[in-house]
Amino acid sequence: MSLVAERSGLLEPLREFVKVYRKPVWGTCAGMILLAEEANRTKKGGQELIGGLDVRVKRNHFGSQTESFSTPLSLPFLGDPTPFYGYFIRAPIVEHILPPTTPASSLENNTADTVTAPSKKPINDVAASFTSPDEVRILGRLTPSKLTTTEEDAKLGITSPSEGRIVAVEQGNCFGTSFHPELGSDIRIHKWWLEKVVEKVETKRRLEAES
Template sequence: MTAQPSVGVFALQGDVREHVRVLADLGVPAFTVRRPEELARCDALVLPGGESTTMYKLARTFDLFEPLAERIRGGMPTFGTCAGMIMLADRITGGIDGQETLGGLDITVRRNAFGRQVDSFEGDIEFDGLADPVHAVFIRAPWVEDAGEKVEVLATITSGEAAGRIVAVRQDNLMATSFHPEVGGDDRIHRYFVELVKQS
């Protein structure tokens, strides 16, 4: 795919508008996805930050869960941020009983790993493939407890008590970050994803 892809943003819950705005500013046709017929228009998808337990329940309610999982299994490029990372993980720790994920990333994610809302923080991290550090905003963020051998680690925390924790990954056409690249005005990670989509 060489033309600008059409990228949907899962819009049943979470910080949807911010992702749509960043993608639109990059010249990417971006639209919200609430129904299976909207998902069918997607070349790629963003799963935004929000509340992962609410996201999967609403996806079930709106008959979007299985179509999402099927498209991801079929190779649709998908980018998950914060709660979206949890939704793409094959395994969760710290989730609620019966919590479901769409899966696709061979990772174990710890939900709310950095603590509660009051423990939210931001800082600069090195991101593989980008020349300069990314200013990352973590809000009730997960981290990756372990990653399978096919998972490429894109970023880790480099200082403090969480040093060494994985906060960005890629596996084939899927990528995910613990933090929120849609805030702060830095579009490089979205550009990275769009290039991934074009190469798929």
């Protein structure tokens, strides 16, 4: 995705859309990787990032295409206890929530293949109000199970839902999911996101009118 965006001249416009104008944007799977400020296990030669979410993601956490799976998820932000089935296809996970004052190079697990998104300032105070460095919200974790737990997870002792790998996050104008909601028939996340977009647009208009 990043290669296509770069070759087609869309990479910088997308960065401006997300980080300068702070428009609402949702990235799923590879899209969440693009929205991350940092990414590990990048392909040979690295990967361009857009940024917007103060997280570090790990690409292909569960392995290759043959390790793809679907599993029920508990997503309290939907306001409905009914499990939501997520489809994980060569999926990433959120490895770290990045502290705003900590240099990336000082964090554990920083490796030679870690890439970082370029920084960009919001166009004005209204755009800046849509996010702050310390408000990444964890919206979903993957419940550890035989299906979803990798050898690395087992070594780290990840055994309870509260310790499960992070697979959904929100910060300001950005929303990211490791899984593909569009592959199932459950539209609750899409409904929730559309409502958030409307809310953000209305808030932006109000703030602009007041400024």
